[in-house]
Amino acid sequence: MTEFGLSGTIYDAPPAHPEIFKVGAPDLEAQLGSGFQAAHIWVNNRSNQSLYLPDAPDVVPPGVTRVVAIRNTDIARASWTIPPQFAVTQFPAANGAAILIWLHGDIEMSPSPGVANNPNVQSPQKNLGTIVVPANGNNSATYTVPDGTHSIGVLVQTGALSSLKVSGAQSGGPYLSLPPAGVGGASLQGPFISAFFSGADSSVNIFAAAGAIGATILVVAILSAQAQFVFNNVSESTAVSLVGGAGIALGDTSAPALAADTLTETISAPGLVPNNAATLVMASFKPAAGQTIAPVGALGAFTKGTSTAVNPPYGQAPVAGHLLAAIVSGSTTPILCGTAGWVKAISGGSSGDSGGNGQAVAIWYKPNSAGGDAAPQFTGGSAGAPCMFAQLAEFSGVATAAPVDQTGVDNVNGSSTTNTVVNGSIDAQSGDLVMAGSRFAVNNAPAVATYSDTFNNNAVAVAMGNNGNGDVSSCALAGTTRYVNHTYAIVPVIAAALPLGVAPWRYDVDGTSAPATGSQAAVVLAASPGKTYTCHTLIGTLLQTTAVAPLVTLQIQDGAGTVMAVNVGTQAVIGASAIIPLVGIVKAGTKGNSMTGQFSGGSSGTDESIYIGAYLR
Numbered sequence: 001m002t003e004f005g006l007s008g009t010i011y012d013a014p015p016a017h018p019e020i021f022k023v024g025a026p027d028l029e030a031q032l033g034s035g036f037q038a039a040h041i042w043v044n045n046r047s048n049q050s051l052y053l054p055d056a057p058d059v060v061p062p063g064v065t066r067v068v069a070i071r072n073t074d075i076a077r078a079s080w081t082i083p084p085q086f087a088v089t090q091f092p093a094a095n096g097a098a099i100l101i102w103l104h105g106d107i108e109m110s111p112s113p114g115v116a117n118n119p120n121v122q123s124p125q126k127n128l129g130t131i132v133v134p135a136n137g138n139n140s141a142t143y144t145v146p147d148g149t150h151s152i153g154v155l156v157q158t159g160a161l162s163s164l165k166v167s168g169a170q171s172g173g174p175y176l177s178l179p180p181a182g183v184g185g186a187s188l189q190g191p192f193i194s195a196f197f198s199g200a201d202s203s204v205n206i207f208a209a210a211g212a213i214g215a216t217i218l219v220v221a222i223l224s225a226q227a228q229f230v231f232n233n234v235s236e237s238t239a240v241s242l243v244g245g246a247g248i249a250l251g252d253t254s255a256p257a258l259a260a261d262t263l264t265e266t267i268s269a270p271g272l273v274p275n276n277a278a279t280l281v282m283a284s285f286k287p288a289a290g291q292t293i294a295p296v297g298a299l300g301a302f303t304k305g306t307s308t309a310v311n312p313p314y315g316q317a318p319v320a321g322h323l324l325a326a327i328v329s330g331s332t333t334p335i336l337c338g339t340a341g342w343v344k345a346i347s348g349g350s351s352g353d354s355g356g357n358g359q360a361v362a363i364w365y366k367p368n369s370a371g372g373d374a375a376p377q378f379t380g381g382s383a384g385a386p387c388m389f390a391q392l393a394e395f396s397g398v399a400t401a402a403p404v405d406q407t408g409v410d411n412v413n414g415s416s417t418t419n420t421v422v423n424g425s426i427d428a429q430s431g432d433l434v435m436a437g438s439r440f441a442v443n444n445a446p447a448v449a450t451y452s453d454t455f456n457n458n459a460v461a462v463a464m465g466n467n468g469n470g471d472v473s474s475c476a477l478a479g480t481t482r483y484v485n486h487t488y489a490i491v492p493v494i495a496a497a498l499p500l501g502v503a504p505w506r507y508d509v510d511g512t513s514a515p516a517t518g519s520q521a522a523v524v525l526a527a528s529p530g531k532t533y534t535c536h537t538l539i540g541t542l543l544q545t546t547a548v549a550p551l552v553t554l555q556i557q558d559g560a561g562t563v564m565a566v567n568v569g570t571q572a573v574i575g576a577s578a579i580i581p582l583v584g585i586v587k588a589g590t591k592g593n594s595m596t597g598q599f600s601g602g603s604s605g606t607d608e609s610i611y612i613g614a615y616l617r
Contacts (some may be wrong), residue, residue, distance in 0.1 A: 047096025159215030168201030185490030199616035300392030302465025320371030546605030
């Protein structure tokens with residue numbers, strides 16, 4: 001029998017290659033990776049279509065789960081187009097997908113004719129509950145887990161999570177922790193499955209946090225092994241890096257997929273009539289090497305100035321080494337800053353007519369703060385024109401030299417309430433900070449406006465500040481008002497790690513016995529109804545305290561019966577010793593029985609100790 005997943009094992013490629021193959025997708029032809037030779041495919045066809053496997057060659061009907069033997073291959077192939085010789089007619093209104101796992105030739109797996117299920121049915125599961133996570137907040141819950149649970153599933157039904165943790169209520173063991181350590185600005189969407197659930201836990205703790213849009217999640221206990229990899233993994237090890245690349249599916253190791261940063265913004269107010277002028281600007285800032293960008297403290301107050309100047313405050317005293325950034329707008333270009341150390345990243349807009357009826361927006365920044373920096377002043381516009389506005393923010397983890405990555409401007413000439421600004425090119429890497437500001441001219445009387453901002457690249461918009469009433473309290477040009485909005489987002493870091501090895505999962509139960517000299521060493525693992533022990537490690541040591549060396553037996557007992565026995569002896573010399581380390585033995589007991597690791601025999605001159613580690617399933 002070949003064991004995969006043993007601690008320390010390194011593979012050229014993982015021993016199982018999973019794919020989610022959607023109906024209507026082009027024929028699948030994916031490289032399995034160096035060193036991988038598949039001999040079987042485990043198929044769960046959750047669609048209403050027949051699936052063709054050219055390396056069998058065979059067809060798996062809709063709703064059927066089976067294992068198919070194939071010729072050894074290093075390419076994953078499948079198709080929704082059935083060759084004519086099979087005389088198969090596909091159902092209309094095609095929908096669904098197939099879960100396919102190509103299995104290495106050394107994995108013990110026998111072909112099976114399959115079990116027909118209702119197409120599109122889910123794996124057997126039990127809903128544990130729904131958790132509502134507030135915007136910019138978190139929520140948690142504890143659920144009793146039914147017997148036979150293989151793992152915990154979490155489905156993000158609405159919104160997105162910034163973090164998700166699944167842990168055992170009794171053991172405290174972590175089953176799932178997202179995002180990975182060191183990753184910030186995560187936007188977690190879609191279903192997630194935890195590691196194998198331990199029999200040591202009878203309940204599970206769920207903790208979820210969300211960003212600005214909040215989330216609703218469904219928690220389920222997965223009761224079918226079909227939801228797990230089916231390769232032989234008796235060591236209960238889990239891969240060090242399962243999800244990489246774009247993170248679309250388990251085992252996806254493709255390169256991170258980014259597009260040029262894009263912001264689509266919609267302004268809404270009762271009876272709102274836009275003028276023919278609006279400006280949106282955007283700039284992205286690079287993370288420092290090995291660091292993750294994060295906001296620091298509170299944002300500075302959204303500040304209204306005069307027609308020609310504005311003095312925004314910091315949210316708190318700046319910290320040395322941080323990026324200080326400002327979004328500023330006025331009635332005309334240029335927008336200037338006379339405070340030392342500040343640099344303009346991008347500006348846009350028009351110079352305006354004789355009455356100052358223009359829109360100008362700029363993003364300024366100060367890299368590598370000295371700490372305790374003086375607040376800047378920005379100037380522009382013209383006397384009697386609409387007011388200037390500005391807001392400051394502070395971020396850690398940004399490159400301290402040449403931090404600007406990409407910029408974009410959208411100067412709108414028209415009356416649209418939805419506008420889009422796109423950076424000039426793709427960011428150099430994921431993890432950028434993206435800041436954007438907009439300024440609308442509106443003809444009609446002021447109304448309370450709301451903004452809807454959407455970034456691409458899975459970045460979640462964070463509202464900074466705006467003048468929701470159009471600001472007509474002062475310095476407003478007769479007949480028009482100005483709506484101003486500031487926002488930012490941090491593009492999630494996408495790790496491109498490969499599944500190179502494994503890390504051992506902790507034992508469900510272990511124990512040590514080191515009694516007084518002359519006493520028998522024994523560790524009893526108590527019986528658990530409906531569950532079975534599998535011993536993986538048994539270590540026994542002997543030390544002679546007299547010049548007598550009797551034969552001693554190291555045993556594993558399943559209930560009252562012995563399932564393994566090893567004779568151990570030492571020299572007939574005081575101080576002679578022996579150690580028997582049995583690791584990776586995979587000795588299973590009987591459901592509902594206790595398991596004991598012990599020495600038998602010995603004498604008053606024997607000093608014994610025992611360690612046993614086992615899984616409980």
